[in-house]
Amino acid sequence: MTLDLVDGFFLRRATLEDHPALARICLETGDAGKDASAIEDDPELLGLIYAVPYQVLEPDLAFVIDGPGGVSGYLFGAADTAAFNTRLANEWYPELRRRTADPGPDAASWRGSDRARRLVHHPDLTVPGSLAAYPSHGHIDLLPPARGKGIGRRAMAFLEGRLAAAGSPGLHLQVNPRNGDAIRFYGAIGYGVLRSPDLPAGHVYVAKRLRTTDEDSPFHLPPKR
Numbered sequence: 001m002t003l004d005l006v007d008g009f010f011l012r013r014a015t016l017e018d019h020p021a022l023a024r025i026c027l028e029t030g031d032a033g034k035d036a037s038a039i040e041d042d043p044e045l046l047g048l049i050y051a052v053p054y055q056v057l058e059p060d061l062a063f064v065i066d067g068p069g070g071v072s073g074y075l076f077g078a079a080d081t082a083a084f085n086t087r088l089a090n091e092w093y094p095e096l097r098r099r100t101a102d103p104g105p106d107a108a109s110w111r112g113s114d115r116a117r118r119l120v121h122h123p124d125l126t127v128p129g130s131l132a133a134y135p136s137h138g139h140i141d142l143l144p145p146a147r148g149k150g151i152g153r154r155a156m157a158f159l160e161g162r163l164a165a166a167g168s169p170g171l172h173l174q175v176n177p178r179n180g181d182a183i184r185f186y187g188a189i190g191y192g193v194l195r196s197p198d199l200p201a202g203h204v205y206v207a208k209r210l211r212t213t214d215e216d217s218p219f220h221l222p223p224k225r
């Protein structure tokens, strides 16, 4: 399966062989959308938290944007965020903790990848009640050569279509509040910012309702009268 995009870029399913590229892209977009290479002393860890597990745990919704310079972006979805987080807790983080020392709770003493290391030992995997209408979530990062060409818009529409076909009524994404470019991007493609006291501070949540097509889906909601 491939989806031709623009200027030789195309979207395809991510594979096991893409793991190094997923980790590299995650690092190079890991500082609120900008390159985090100069910050992180563990170049793989951000990818092992935010990118690689999607290919392993939800491969049907894990894609890369490939192109003239090689893999230049990724697009991930999790249809059921609560179920995905349970699998992260049971199947992913235990192994990751074995390779990662906990730097302790004192954020003032954290250096390099310590913020990420702390997260590995204390992940927040609860799903706030205010996200109930948006049970799926997504994740997209493109390297600079792939940006500003409409690829983000096309890729998100593709993911939305896959999730809607699976019966999801809506999806959300977490955005770093310092990433104004991404917040404006999501606004331009129809996402609204969610505001609720149960949403963790430190993130902006953007969300969109989907037109569900699968009436047998566990997510399917009866149409409003």
Ligand SMILES: CC(C)(COP(=O)(O)OP(=O)(O)OC[C@H]1O[C@@H](n2cnc3c(N)ncnc32)[C@H](O)[C@@H]1OP(=O)(O)O)[C@@H](O)C(=O)NCCC(=O)NCCS
Binding pocket: 029, 032, 033, 034, 140, 141, 142, 143, 146, 147, 148, 149, 150, 151, 152, 153, 154, 173, 174, 175, 176, 179, 180, 181, 182, 184, 185, 186, 188, 189
């Ligand atoms: C954010 C990102 C996914 C957007 O993808 P993109 O391919 O560059 O965006 P597109 O070219 O598809 O733009 C789609 C729309 O968003 C708008 N948009 C994109 N970036 C914007 C910005 N910085 N400010 C205002 N509008 C913006 C475009 O103008 C376009 O609107 P239009 O179609 O009405 O003209 C991509 O730039 C990226 O990966 N950035 C770095 C990593 C990152 O921040 N990821 C998101 C983490 S939550």
